[in-house]
Amino acid sequence: MKDRWLGLRADDCVTPSGHIVEPYYVLETPDIALVLGIDAADQVILVRQYRHAHGGPSLELPGGAIDPADPDILAAAEREMREETGYIFADAEHVVTLNADPARYANRMHLVRARVTAAGPAQPDPGEDIAVLRVPRAEALQLAQSGAIVGAVHAAMILIGLSGTGSCPSPDCGSSDRTADKTRAFRQYD
CATH class of the missing domain: 3.90.79.10 (Nucleoside Triphosphate Pyrophosphohydrolase)
Structure with missing residues (x-):
């Protein structure tokens, strides 16, 4: 489902420990x-x-x-x-x-x-x-x-x-590169 206000997607989610959650529902909004x-x-x-x-x-x-x-x-x-x-x-x-x-x-x-x-x-x-x-x-x-x-x-x-x-602590914390943001954030807890 998707319209101008929101989208709903069903992902196949594999957690870092290898557990599979499917479907994993995610709401997409601006x-x-x-x-x-x-x-x-x-x-x-x-x-x-x-x-x-x-x-x-x-x-x-x-x-x-x-x-x-x-x-x-x-x-x-x-x-x-x-x-x-x-x-x-x-x-x-x-x-x-x-x-x-x-x-x-x-x-x-x-x-x-x-x-x-x-x-x-x-x-x-x-x-x-x-x-x-x-x-x-x-x-x-x-x-x-x-x-x-x-x-x-x-x-x-x-x-x-x-x-x-x-201000925002990293120069790219407002970037649209979510993968890079998530990788940086999780690295400190590895």
Whole structure:
């Protein structure tokens, strides 16, 4: 099954120990760029939007799917930030790349931390009903730690992004070469 939103594939999986799992189902969805936007008043920009699977509104970081036309992760992140909030980047850095659920999903989630400025009204996609919120850093941390931000990746990205860590640790951590990424990551545990 495959459409514009997701794909489902059945792999023949052979684990490193030689165990065979077939079929092993993998969900394919686009990679996502999320933005931890911080304005000149040191407020974190969040969005509240309806999420059908959740059954109601969800407090989140602005972001969305990386389009094939986006030249890179930063461009995708800024496009999503502008569409959802009306803010643009003054400066930005790619902080980290995570998998939401590496057991089932093949996509990656990229966090971009940015200083942002208001540039005009939001221009959400059709069907998006988005409210933009500005909250102090301490409140954003509290929302992530308390479970008020129900999306696990969004909460984790806020905690990571506000922890003061630097940019993505390897120059190619945002690359599309997943095999190389996985090989590098697993080598350290061999």
